[in-house]
Amino acid sequence: MISIKNLNKFYGSSKVLNDISIDIKAGEIFAIVGHSGAGKSTLLRCMNGLEEYSSGSLKVNSKEIKELGKEQLRSFRKNIGMIFQHFSLIQRKNVYENVALPMQLWGYSKDEIDKKVKELLSLVGLKSKLNSYPNQLSGGQKQRVAIARALTLEPQVLLSDEATSALDPNTTTSILNLLKKINKKLNITIVLVTHEMDVVKQIAQKALLLEHGNIIGFDNTEDLFLKPDEKMKEFLGEVEVVPKKGVNIKLYFPKKNAHKSFITTMARELDMDFNIVWGKLEEVNSHIIGNMVINVKDEEEQSVIEYIKKHDIVWEVL
Ligand SMILES: Nc1ncnc2c1ncn2[C@@H]1O[C@H](COP(=O)(O)OP(=O)(O)OP(=O)(O)O)[C@@H](O)[C@H]1O
Structure with missing residues (x-):
């Protein structure tokens, strides 16, 4: 759907x-993640032609964006909805009028507009608010209006630039659930920019990590979190404090066996006691994944590793 190859972008000489x-x-559902200034929004804006790229290729539905003329770009953008951190609603227009706006600009009939706007307001759970003005709505409601407006022209892609950054955690979850529903129901590709790892965990199937314009991670979300490499750990701010004595073994539990009592079974079968240094389970993309560090005596290392190898567990000695 979106294919990017060797893309480079300069602002002046930077x-x-x-x-x-x-x-x-x-x-x-694809997340672009990174700290402030990493280049996330720039990359997103290149995807809908709001920003030009300096070299390389960016194709959406096999069309190279930089080769599109003015008119072609206009109809191309019809196929790409966008939502923003600060909603970008027009304050003097009510909810209905805000959502209707793109269709009016494209010259749809009143009946078509009325049908679509009501259908979308019902999808985002705001049918009762169609006469309200933006300043009478909560942040989450404003974002729902913006989502409805972004869907009026039936786009195949929805770009989201920090759409939940101004919202509290509960409202964030409800907006992310709405985006998941839209993704499933309307089969829309969603590309979202965020600096919040919780957002990535809750919604994204794949994630790209950017740092100073460079890719430092790109994988299925579960794999990124299951076994983060050094860059990812640095990004997550994880510091692994482990005992100096003995051998520290880190175990990664993929979704299918995160719940199994692997450690206690291993302890029983090998008749050994392990020191559990730390561990955590978390939900990523609706799956439970986890990892744990155990500390074993030097002389027990080999038998523990042989046991782990026989099971479907990813591991490493720290
Ligand atoms: N129009 C512009 N002119 C010059 N430099 C720009 C422009 N827009 C962005 N930049 C620079 O490009 C870099 C990437 O900016 P971008 O907004 O893409 O980052 P970001 O990861 O989205 O950050 P944030 O989360 O803070 O929005 C930054 O160093 C920024 O200062």
Whole structure:
């Protein structure tokens, strides 16, 4: 659906995107993650032609964006909805009028507009608010209006630039659930930019980690969190404090066996006591994944490793 190859972007002499290559599949929920200034919004804006790229290729539905003329770009953008952190609603228009606006600009009939706006307001749970004005709505409600407005022209792709950053955690979850529902129901590809790892965990199937315009991680979300590499750990701010004595073994539990009592069974079968240094289970993309560090005596290392190898567990000696 979106294919990016060796993309580079400069602002003047400063390079803000460096050799980016990714593929985003149709129907996927894809997150672009990174600290402030990493280049996330720039990359997102390149995807709908709001920003020009300096070199490389960016194709949406096999169309190279930089080769599109003015008119082609206008109809191309019809196929891409966008939502923002601060909602971008028009204050003097009510909810109905805000949502109707893109269809009016494209010259749809009153009946078509009325049908679509009511259908979308019902989808986002705001049918009772169609006469309200933005200043009478909560942040979450405003974002729901913005989502409805972004869907009026029936786009195949929805781009979200920090759409939940101004919302509290509960409202964030409800907006993310709405985005999941839209993704499933309308089969829309969603690309979202965020600096919040919790957002990535809750919604994304794939994630791209950016740092100073460079890709420092790109994988299925579960794999990124299950076995984070050094860069990812640094990004997550994880510090692993482990005992100096003995051998520290880190175990990664993928979704299918995160719940199994692997450690206690191993302890019983090998007739050994382990020191559990730390461990955690977390929900990523609706799956439970986890990891745990155990400390074993030097002389027990081999038998523990042989046991782990016989099971479907990813592991490493720290
Ligand atoms: N129009 C512009 N002109 C010059 N430099 C720009 C422009 N827009 C962005 N930049 C620079 O490009 C870099 C990437 O900016 P971008 O907004 O893409 O980052 P970001 O990861 O989205 O950050 P944030 O989360 O703070 O929005 C930054 O160093 C920024 O200062």
